[in-house]
Amino acid sequence: MKKLIIINGPNLNLLGKREPEIYGSETFEDYLNSIKSKFDKVSIDYFQSNIEGELIDKIQEVGFSYDGIVLNAAAYTHTSVGIGDVVKAITTPVVEVHISNTFSREDFRHQSYISPNAKGVILGFGLQSYELAVESFL
Ligand code: DQA
Numbered sequence: 705m706k707k708l709i710i711i712n713g714p715n716l717n718l719l720g721k722r723e724p725e726i727y728g729s730e731t732f733e734d735y736l737n738s739i740k741s742k743f744d745k746v747s748i749d750y751f752q753s754n755i756e757g758e759l760i761d762k763i764q765e766v767g768f769s770y771d772g773i774v775l776n777a778a779a780y781t782h783t784s785v786g787i788g789d790v791v792k793a794i795t796t797p798v799v800e801v802h803i804s805n806t807f808s809r810e811d812f813r814h815q816s817y818i819s820p821n822a823k824g825v826i827l828g829f830g831l832q833s834y835e836l837a838v839e840s841f842l
Pocket of ligand 1: 777
């Protein structure tokens with residue numbers, strides 16, 4: 705059985721209440737349950753943190769043994785050399801996801817420290833971006 709993990713960065717614990725016109729009104733926990741039952745032949749772990757170093761620790765921990773990482777580093781995508789470096793350092797492939805189309809938003813969201821070392825990038829499909837990313841590993 706393939707082993708995947710979804711890793712969410714800062715403020716994504718607020719999904720459902722946070723700017724619903726951009727991020728939708730579903731909580732990530734509800735969405736995660738639906739994705740887990742849809743892909744019942746894969747194991748999908750989940751980790752969320754608002755803290756940059758905790759995200760790096762988790763990526764190091766899983767990044768040499770898991771089959772895939774679905775990473776939404778949220779605001780750290782645009783600022784974190786450290787997360788960019790760890791994505792480069794590990795052997796597990798990373799698919800970068802974003803709920804919103806970051807290219808249709810402010811200029812500072814057009815920069816990603818993750819994309820150069822990601823296997824691919826999926827953005828702008830709402831929460832569906834995550835299932836497209838999971839599917840890409842199957
Ligand atoms: C986001 C886009 C980022 O620019 C933003 O900082 C987020 C969420 C997205 O999923 O659309 O927090 O990664």
